[in-house]
Amino acid sequence: MEVKVHQRFTSGLPEGDVHPYRSGAWRPQHTEYDAWNLDVVGEIPSDLNGVYLRNTENPLFEPIKRYHPFDGDGMLHAMSFEAGSARYANRFVRTEGFLAEQDARHSLWAGITEHPSNAIAQKGWGARTFLKDSASTDVIVHGGKALASFYQCGELYQLDPRDLKDLGRATFGGHFPKEGVSAHSKIDEHTGELLFFNYCTEAPFMKYGVVNREGSLTNYVDVPLPGPRLPHDMAFTENWTILNDLPLFWDPEALAAGHYSNRFNRDLPSRFALIPRHGGTADIRWFEADPTFILHFANAYEDGDEIVLDGFFQHNPTARGIPRSPPELKGFETLDMNVLEARAHRWRFNLTTGETKEGSLSDRCAEFPMINGRHAGRRHRFTYNAVCAPSLFAFNGLIKHDVDTGYEEVASFPDGVFISESVMAPRDNASHEDDGYVLTFSTDLIRDVSECLVFDAKAITLDPVARIRLPERIASGTHATWAPAADL
Numbered sequence: 001m002e003v004k005v006h007q008r009f010t011s012g013l014p015e016g017d018v019h020p021y022r023s024g025a026w027r028p029q030h031t032e033y034d035a036w037n038l039d040v041v042g043e044i045p046s047d048l049n050g051v052y053l054r055n056t057e058n059p060l061f062e063p064i065k066r067y068h069p070f071d072g073d074g075m076l077h078a079m080s081f082e083a084g085s086a087r088y089a090n091r092f093v094r095t096e097g098f099l100a101e102q103d104a105r106h107s108l109w110a111g112i113t114e115h116p117s118n119a120i121a122q123k124g125w126g127a128r129t130f131l132k133d134s135a136s137t138d139v140i141v142h143g144g145k146a147l148a149s150f151y152q153c154g155e156l157y158q159l160d161p162r163d164l165k166d167l168g169r170a171t172f173g174g175h176f177p178k179e180g181v182s183a184h185s186k187i188d189e190h191t192g193e194l195l196f197f198n199y200c201t202e203a204p205f206m207k208y209g210v211v212n213r214e215g216s217l218t219n220y221v222d223v224p225l226p227g228p229r230l231p232h233d234m235a236f237t238e239n240w241t242i243l244n245d246l247p248l249f250w251d252p253e254a255l256a257a258g259h260y261s262n263r264f265n266r267d268l269p270s271r272f273a274l275i276p277r278h279g280g281t282a283d284i285r286w287f288e289a290d291p292t293f294i295l296h297f298a299n300a301y302e303d304g305d306e307i308v309l310d311g312f313f314q315h316n317p318t319a320r321g322i323p324r325s326p327p328e329l330k331g332f333e334t335l336d337m338n339v340l341e342a343r344a345h346r347w348r349f350n351l352t353t354g355e356t357k358e359g360s361l362s363d364r365c366a367e368f369p370m371i372n373g374r375h376a377g378r379r380h381r382f383t384y385n386a387v388c389a390p391s392l393f394a395f396n397g398l399i400k401h402d403v404d405t406g407y408e409e410v411a412s413f414p415d416g417v418f419i420s421e422s423v424m425a426p427r428d429n430a431s432h433e434d435d436g437y438v439l440t441f442s443t444d445l446i447r448d449v450s451e452c453l454v455f456d457a458k459a460i461t462l463d464p465v466a467r468i469r470l471p472e473r474i475a476s477g478t479h480a481t482w483a484p485a486a487d488l
Contacts, residue, residue: 001039003471006032006091006230012061012106020332021069025394025418025443027475029075034163035088039469044454045437046084047428049485051161052439053078053146054420056477057136058092061107064118069335071111073098074136074148077474079452080162082485086452086468087487093148093157097121097132108132113331116258130260133173140182142194142481143215146171151232153180153198156485161488173216180209183479184233187479189373189487195236195277197243201228201255208243208275222281223273228253230262234307235300236277236377242300242309245271248293248317264318266291269360272356274307274349287349287356293317295342298369301379305352310383310403312337312367313345320344335393337367344369344385344401364408366399372424372433373482382434384422384460387412394418394476400460405469411460416445423482424457434458437465443476450474 009030017023057072063378074093079086092098100121101108108121109132116130133154138148146161147170155176158167160228170176177198185196192213199206205228210219235242247268254261269288276283290313297311317340333339344361366385381404387397396418400409413419422440430436438455450473454466 001035001469001471002037004034006034007295008032009060009092009102013059014062014076018066020392022059022067024445025392026069026473027070027473029059029472030060031472032091032378033089033471035471036314038086038088040086041467042454042463042465044081044084044086044466044468045427048081048425048437048454049083049265049428050425051078051080051141051483052423052425052480053139053141053161053483054441054477054480055139055148056475057134058475061101063111063114064107064109064120066111068112068332070136070151071132072134072136074134074150074478076139076146076148076156076159076164077477078146078162078164079439079468080443087162088452088468088470089162089164090474091159093135093159094166095133095135095155095157097134101379101476117262118440133180136478138185138479140185140187141479141487142187142211143192143213143488144207146483147185149181149183149185153182153184153200156181156185170215172211175208175217175220177209177220182231186234186236186376187358188377190234190377193277195233195234195241197223197231199229199231203249205229206231206243208241210278219278221275221279223275223284224281228255232295233297233311235297235311237300237302237307238377239277239302240274240300240307241277242297242307243275244271244275246293246296247291260403262318262407264291264293270294272309272347274348274351276485285349285351285354286293287354289347289356289358296367296369298344298383298385299371299376299380302375303348303379305350307349307351309347309349310361310369311345311347312342312369315341315343332393336391337388338365338390340389341365342367344383344403346403361406362401362408363405366401368395368479369423370421370423370480372426372436373484374426377431380433382424384424384438386419386421389418395420398422398438398460400438400457409461411455413442414446418445418476419453420477421480423480425482439482441470441474443474448473
């Protein structure tokens with residue numbers, strides 16, 4: 001392995017840190033690397049060409065009061081593949097907030113579990129909300145650029161997908177929305193369009209937009225809501241975009257007092273807004289379903305008069321009746337998908353009758369679904385879902401779920417080994433949906449190493465076809481994407 005250190009950052013965190021989300025699987029990194037001629041066990045497939053990107057919350061300084069894992073600065077990891085070889089790079093996302101705190105040498109913003117009044121920074125200074133825009137939640141590739149985003153709505157920070165060079169902020173042709181953009185924007189690989197939403201605490205509470213292949217904003221409309229909501233994800237089909245109004249949202253009274261406290265309103269339905277991709281507010285069709293909170297959708301597609309939507313239904317979204325965690329994990333219960341009882345679920349919305357049908361697809365707890373990106377918005381058969389570790393926001397297994405038959409193939413990892421959101425990478429000239437590879441980054445606490453694991457997508461329970469060593473053990477993280485070489 002040949003390694004070059006790009007930059008090292010001084011940490012303001014305590015030595016011997018024992019915070020559960022700054023140690024173990026979540027031990028942060030402070031060094032940026034470029035690495036090539038990587039050590040490989042097995043063989044990197046020559047028909048695997050593109051880049052695997054993953055985002056990470058990676059703190060550098062002690063919080064003003066209390067640290068939550070979603071407070072960490074964004075760090076991207078990139079493993080790019082070309083003709084049987086691979087290169088690795090990792091970089092902090094140079095957000096305004098990151099640069100401001102580098103200058104100050106300490107935290108400036110209140111975290112997600114702190115009162116906004118604790119912040120030293122002012123609203124509008126390096127962030128569009130009371131939280132620092134750390135661009136640490138999600139990553140997609142659009143127009144040949146990697147876009148890092150934040151779940152509370154902010155800028156889209158652009159990087160070169162392969163070497164992670166800073167390319168500034170997305171502008172949407174000079175029309176980037178003042179409300180920002182939420183994480184979980186979607187890419188239609190067939191049209192090259194980027195679909196996005198945002199949300200805020202003041203009316204209008206949600207907006208939806210479309211950006212064309214060239215990066216210009218072509219559609220931006222209001223999605224009327226009865227009050228502030230907390231949408232986290234969206235989905236799309238060839239002709240429709242699906243947004244949501246779910247009954248878990250900020251408590252209005254607390255919000256009026258400046259506190260951001262969530263409440264699950266069990267007497268309210270889940271509502272789904274179906275809007276034609278290039279339609280307006282008047283074109284929205286609303287559908288109701290059982291109350292829940294949905295963190296992530298897998299995919300959606302059109303089936304005759306119906307829109308089919310797959311995602312993860314939380315059967316206990318507020319951890320009601322669950323014994324509190326050990327002291328070191330107290331307050332983080334709702335990061336455990338096992339506690340929230342997340343299960344694969346399917347909704348069917350009939351455009352003719354207005355009826356909703358829904359039902360569970362699995363009895364197994366899972367989350368963070370991925371599919372073959374060429375099937376996004378089109379009919380899919382397979383999802384690749386993460387098995388959630390107990391009592392920790394981390395993944396210790398991978399499920400390949402056949403939604404047609406219900407069969408689930410499960411790859412489990414040894415104690416002390418955690419993986420990332422795992423992407424499906426079609427091989428060059430793939431002939432069917434699971435013709436390709438599943439990629440993930442591993443964090444092995446036992447051997448103190450990280451690897452990029454490459455599995456045959458048809459046989460994820462077998463040994464990886466390649467294990468590619470990284471320069472340093474990396475922290476667990478959030479979302480990932482695969483971009484084929486043709487899209488770069």
